[in-house]
Amino acid sequence: PEPEAAPLAELEVRLEGVATIGSTRVAVLRDIVNNVGLRLSRGMEYQGWRLESVEAQGAVLSRDGQTQELTLERE
Secondary structure (H helix, E strand, C coil), rough: CCCCCCCCCCCCEEEEEEEECCCCEEEECCCCCCCCEEEEECEEEEEEEEEEEECEEEEEEEEEEEEEEEEECCC
């Protein structure tokens, strides 16, 4: 039998905020490894990960059938 493919490494980003620009929600992310700020709207990609949805308190990214959910952290 063929060995199963190893799961992809998670994208190391933190959700820092959600903004609404007109009728579009934008996820404000920070790449933890490179300390790069990002602004992605639904359908945009970063390092092969596609932003599927943005809600008031979270965002969902997907890549090759794997999903990663990010939650807005409260301080």
